[in-house]
Amino acid sequence: MEAMSTPTASRHVSTVIRCAPAEVYAYAADPDHLPAWAAGLAQAEVTREGDTLLVDSPMGRVTVRFVPANDLGVLDHDVTLPSGTTVTNPVRVLAHPEGAEVVFTVRQIELSDDEFENDVRTVAADLGRLRSILEEAAVTPG
Template structure:
């Protein structure tokens, strides 16, 4: 565990050559999660009311996204198998080259090495999202 009394955060981003609304449409559709967000969803997404249940590399997690909105905010809470809930800010911003997706990774219940791996996994996920959107 990180023994620091503060929680470290890192913004991981990716510029995508597509309109922000097009990126948001793909990102905000839970059915697309297994295709691009492998760090979160390694199998089909199941619904449980307003929440999603997904098999992740950490075990089964519960995911709750904010409602779709015109601001292209896809923040979501992930409840880990330990019961800890992690808030994940996720935004699609306008960018001169199309869009920029920004994901804030927080070091909660992670060692420094695990945090680095988590940030790398998010970067890989955003690369897959970029490929998926740009193929459309």
């Protein structure tokens, strides 16, 4: 009998943002906003090459491809790491009674357990920054 490999670990990280789901989606889907809130992915201005984004990340230079714009709140994106491995990151902006909920699935690919836990914390911090930016903008007049 062939031994089964250990499945890739996944963790869902989410935050509720007191803004309309369409507003959250529009902001988060704009690559120009990534450095402001997604420090785990983009540490500097994003360069575009067609539908591909070139990003200086904490992991080194990576490429990112988002799914096409949609009205379903899907922000899935593939990140190709410097090693050449591509990681698919499922992200959803969902309607929530208090506004919107953003759910990001973190996968343990090419990461030790400690690195995976750090990645989960980084995503949680990124989603917290996204919440702060959008909620502060919502209460700021003009």
